[in-house]
Amino acid sequence: MSALISDPAAVPTRPSPARTGGLLGPLLRSKLVTALASPHGVDTYLERFNPMWAAHEVRARIVSVHRETDGDAPVATLTLQPTSTWRGHRAGQHVLVGVEIPGIAKRFTRAFSISSAASGRGERFTLTIRAHDEGQVSSYLVRQAQAGQILHLSQAQGEFTLVESPATPTISRLVFITGGSGITPAMSMVRTLLRDGYDGHAGRKVTFLHFARSAEDQIFATELAEIAAADNGVDVHLRHGDQVFSEFELRRLVPDYKETDTWLCGPPGLVELVKTAYGDSTRLRMEFFKPAVARAAVSTGSTTDAPVIEGDISFTRSGKTAAASGASLLEQAEELGLKPEFGCRMGICFSCTRTKTAGTVRNILTGEESAVPDEEVRICVTAAAGDCHIDL
Amino acid sequence: MTELLDQPAAPAADEKYHGLTHDEIDQLGAELDALRLRILADLGEPDAEYLRKVVKAQRSFEIAGRALFYLPVIGWVPAVAALSVSKILDNMEIGHNVMHGQYDWMGDPSFNSRMFDWDTMAPAENWKYGHNYMHHTYTNVVGKDRDVGYGILRMDPEQKWNPYYLGNPLWAFLLMTFFEWGVALHDLEAEEVFAGRRPMFGGENAPIWRRIRKKMGKQVLKDYVLFPALTGPLFLSTLAGNAVANLVRNVWTFNIIFCGHFPAGVASFSVEETENESRGQWYLRQMLGSANITGSKLMHVMSGNLSHQIEHHLFPDIPARRYPEMAVEVQEICERYGLPYNKGPLHKQLFSVFAKIVRLSFPGGSQKEAPVRGPQAVTEDSLAA
Numbered sequence: 001m002s003a004l005i006s007d008p009a010a011v012p013t014r015p016s017p018a019r020t021g022g023l024l025g026p027l028l029r030s031k032l033v034t035a036l037a038s039p040h041g042v043d044t045y046l047e048r049f050n051p052m053w054a055a056h057e058v059r060a061r062i063v064s065v066h067r068e069t070d071g072d073a074p075v076a077t078l079t080l081q082p083t084s085t086w087r088g089h090r091a092g093q094h095v096l097v098g099v100e101i102p103g104i105a106k107r108f109t110r111a112f113s114i115s116s117a118a119s120g121r122g123e124r125f126t127l128t129i130r131a132h133d134e135g136q137v138s139s140y141l142v143r144q145a146q147a148g149q150i151l152h153l154s155q156a157q158g159e160f161t162l163v164e165s166p167a168t169p170t171i172s173r174l175v176f177i178t179g180g181s182g183i184t185p186a187m188s189m190v191r192t193l194l195r196d197g198y199d200g201h202a203g204r205k206v207t208f209l210h211f212a213r214s215a216e217d218q219i220f221a222t223e224l225a226e227i228a229a230a231d232n233g234v235d236v237h238l239r240h241g242d243q244v245f246s247e248f249e250l251r252r253l254v255p256d257y258k259e260t261d262t263w264l265c266g267p268p269g270l271v272e273l274v275k276t277a278y279g280d281s282t283r284l285r286m287e288f289f290k291p292a293v294a295r296a297a298v299s300t301g302s303t304t305d306a307p308v309i310e311g312d313i314s315f316t317r318s319g320k321t322a323a324a325s326g327a328s329l330l331e332q333a334e335e336l337g338l339k340p341e342f343g344c345r346m347g348i349c350f351s352c353t354r355t356k357t358a359g360t361v362r363n364i365l366t367g368e369e370s371a372v373p374d375e376e377v378r379i380c381v382t383a384a385a386g387d388c389h390i391d392l
Numbered sequence: 393m394t395e396l397l398d399q400p401a402a403p404a405a406d407e408k409y410h411g412l413t414h415d416e417i418d419q420l421g422a423e424l425d426a427l428r429l430r431i432l433a434d435l436g437e438p439d440a441e442y443l444r445k446v447v448k449a450q451r452s453f454e455i456a457g458r459a460l461f462y463l464p465v466i467g468w469v470p471a472v473a474a475l476s477v478s479k480i481l482d483n484m485e486i487g488h489n490v491m492h493g494q495y496d497w498m499g500d501p502s503f504n505s506r507m508f509d510w511d512t513m514a515p516a517e518n519w520k521y522g523h524n525y526m527h528h529t530y531t532n533v534v535g536k537d538r539d540v541g542y543g544i545l546r547m548d549p550e551q552k553w554n555p556y557y558l559g560n561p562l563w564a565f566l567l568m569t570f571f572e573w574g575v576a577l578h579d580l581e582a583e584e585v586f587a588g589r590r591p592m593f594g595g596e597n598a599p600i601w602r603r604i605r606k607k608m609g610k611q612v613l614k615d616y617v618l619f620p621a622l623t624g625p626l627f628l629s630t631l632a633g634n635a636v637a638n639l640v641r642n643v644w645t646f647n648i649i650f651c652g653h654f655p656a657g658v659a660s661f662s663v664e665e666t667e668n669e670s671r672g673q674w675y676l677r678q679m680l681g682s683a684n685i686t687g688s689k690l691m692h693v694m695s696g697n698l699s700h701q702i703e704h705h706l707f708p709d710i711p712a713r714r715y716p717e718m719a720v721e722v723q724e725i726c727e728r729y730g731l732p733y734n735k736g737p738l739h740k741q742l743f744s745v746f747a748k749i750v751r752l753s754f755p756g757g758s759q760k761e762a763p764v765r766g767p768q769a770v771t772e773d774s775l776a777a
Contacts, residue, residue, distance in 0.1 A: 105440035343525030
């Protein structure tokens with residue numbers, strides 16, 4: 001764990017061509033090179049030589065995989081060396097990680113919070129991930145990923161970050177309330193405060209209240225113990241097992257919590273309790289990882305042969321909804337007066353492809369059901385098989 | 393679900409369509425659907441590996457080709473050869489197939505049909521509409537499939553003759569030479585423009601024309617200005633080399649594509665007979681309206697497996713590398729149903745196409761060279777098999 005306390009960004013990074021001499025990068029991104037590489041883009045040529053060479057895309061090599069906890073849903077921390085195109089991250093941000101799962105050859109992309117302190121351009125950072133049963137990507141990254149593998153990344157994103165930068169610090173107090181793997185963005189913030197603060201101090205009073213299923217399931221246990229023991233201005237309160245959040249306890253720790261900047265990240269149960277406690281306070285900031293899980297298809301014991309489909313289709317861009325009827329998503333959208341692009345209406349031309357952001361759908365041609373989030377579907381041959389969200 | 397799948401088929405129940413009863417056509421559709429599902433379920437690592445291998449080879453040929461132009465005189469022929477191979481692979485086995493959505497399942501943005509663009513004049517977005525939707529949905533429906541004669545040739549006797557078509561062989565030759573320009577401009581739908589139904593560059597053509605100009609500008613800048621300029625004193629040599637590589641690609645793709653739907657014996661269809669078509673009938677039309685080229689594995693790769701045009705038209709969204717194995721089953725199905733399965737070596741199919749181009753430059757032409765047309769046209773021979 002001590003390896004994690006030491007600043008990952010301090011590890012010297014290997015220069016890649018886009019950095020060397022500070023000239024190659026701008027050259028590779030120049031109009032000239034873009035015109036020469038048209039229409040495919042310069043990265044597809046650079047990649048032939050070294051997957052860590054990039055002018056625009058962001059990729060990362062896994063430097064190490066460190067198992068944090070074991071059990072049914074183990075947690076691991078992955079240290080990543082990004083390409084020089086990585087612009088760095090602010091504490092609390094997340095990144096989209098694309099992984100090709102071996103065997104099925106499909107790339108899946110999921111968001112993960114960054115657990116290391118704020119990073120600069122091209123600097124190493126860590127992801128701390130819990131392997132969920134239903135999560136193909138998280139499970140793969142925790143259980144099978146190995147040093148040397150290449151991941152596809154987005155730039156860091158998200159506004160669940162410390163309000164002010166180290167350059168303009170304030171002394172106002174902070175509260176972090178987290179549950180389970182929701183600890184990661186808060187951990188990044190605490191690490192950043194301790195790194196950038198004065199003489200090992202966070203520079204202000206910080207209360208860190210975390211809930212874990214059990215002591216064995218506690219992520220960053222050693223480092224948290226060290227932070228708690230040190231003279232640094234950070235109070236750490238760990239609650240395990242049946243100890244749920246209570247407004248009474250929070251009030252005891254932070255009497256004026258409603259007037260204190262608070263970051264909340266955790267499972268829905270915890271989020272609900274904390275939201276209730278804060279009422280209409282504007283000081284509470286939240287981050288959600290998993291969108292509300294949609295109901296899968298339910299075949300109720302009806303008298304007819306066809307299974308009754310229960311669920312609501314929500315066309316998220318237009319804000320319209322409809323009850324799933326078994327008709328194609330295209331037809332259901334048209335019934336609502338939407339005019340999505342379409343072509344053959346039989347699944348061959350891909351004109352109507354849209355993103356299903358969440359929920360379960362059924363391919364009308366194959367009968368195959370899929371609950372994979374952020375999946376591209378041809379809406380002319382896809383019907384809802386439960387609640388689903390379509391980017392339309 | 394859609395009008396193409398669900399509504400009752402056009403012919404009456406006791407009427408035969410291309411020699412098959414209604415039930416037989418439905419059964420044919422079910423068999424092809426089953427084949428489709430079996431291959432779809434089997435897609436995985438080998439398919440992804442194959443595509444990455446082809447892309448890697450294409451990029452290597454391209455880099456080698458661009459580099460060899462720096463070698464005066466002796467480098468020129470190998471440079472043109474490498475660049476021609478690169479462009480053919482890019483357009484056929486990679487571009488055409490990726491833009492069909494054959495590899496969308498991989499979830500890799502670089503092989504996604506919505507994001508991919510190819511090394512040719514036609515902008516991806518325009519081409520996908522005209523090809524994936526219009527051509528693949530209305531294959532060989534005279535009056536709807538704009539790839540029947542591409543708006544400039546007479547490739548079907550049902551196209552009314554006029555003296556302009558005396559130039560059929562010349563127009564075809566010019567189209568072959570400037571094929572990438574022709575394919576790009578094809579999406580402006582010149583026949584609609586000449587019929588006065590839309591303006592050439594304005595109205596609904598405005599965004600299409602904007603994309604064409606932009607893409608043509610990029611292609612010209614790259615092949616005819618920047619890469620030649622980078623070779624300094626060899627400017628003209630590189631310029632000529634790039635032009636020849638583009639020409640080689642044009643000639644090859646034109647020939648492969650014309651062998652797909654125009655050899656003798658390939659059927660065309662009327663708008664009326666394809667109204668309210670069932671899925672089985674759609675499959676049947678794709679089979680009767682396409683022709684295959686037999687040949688070596690190399691020929692199949694260089695044609696983007698469009699040498700398996702029949703399988704491509706039955707299963708346009710299945711990775712083309714699967715067509716050879718599917719062809720064995722499709723051919724067996726054709727035999728069982730007494731349907732023609734049009735295939736032949738490249739020279740035979742080409743000769744047949746050129747004979748048709750010449751014949752149809754004159755009036756008539758619905759006799760010997762005419763494609764099979766409708767139920768009446770099905771011969772006893774084809775049914776007896």
